[in-house]
Amino acid sequence: MTFFWNGGFGGLDTLRWFLGHTDLEHVYHYITETVPGEVLRRVSAEYASGALISGQSNSKNLRALLEERYGVSSFSIMQSDEVADYIEDLMIEGILKIEPVFLDTPNGKRYEILFKITGD
DSSP, X not given: OTTTTTTSTTOHHHHHHHHTOSSHHHHHHHHHHHSOHHHHHHHHHHHHHHHHXXXXXXXXXXXXXXXXXXXXXXXXXXXHHHHHHHHHHHHHTTSEEEEEEEEEETTEEXXXXXXXXXXX
């Protein structure tokens, strides 16, 4: 959860140091190797639910997909678990992937979480 919500819980540098990893990509590799797929999928769906409810700009296409697929257009009135259930269904069907993309910057590696919509 700390990986997806990178600003809280002391930050990822603390987690990286605690796990003894060299960079954030290494931390994510460790997470995907040790955390069961269904747990990682649910955490990803909860992160995306929070992004939708708070109106993050990176969730615009995901918002449109949920509106088209489920007829839902206002996420602020829904429970976050309900939104996460819709998102998780899309992930199970293979229509949506939620993954980090790692970027090299002058200040070191950073990442952004992307919502990748596939298929129709």
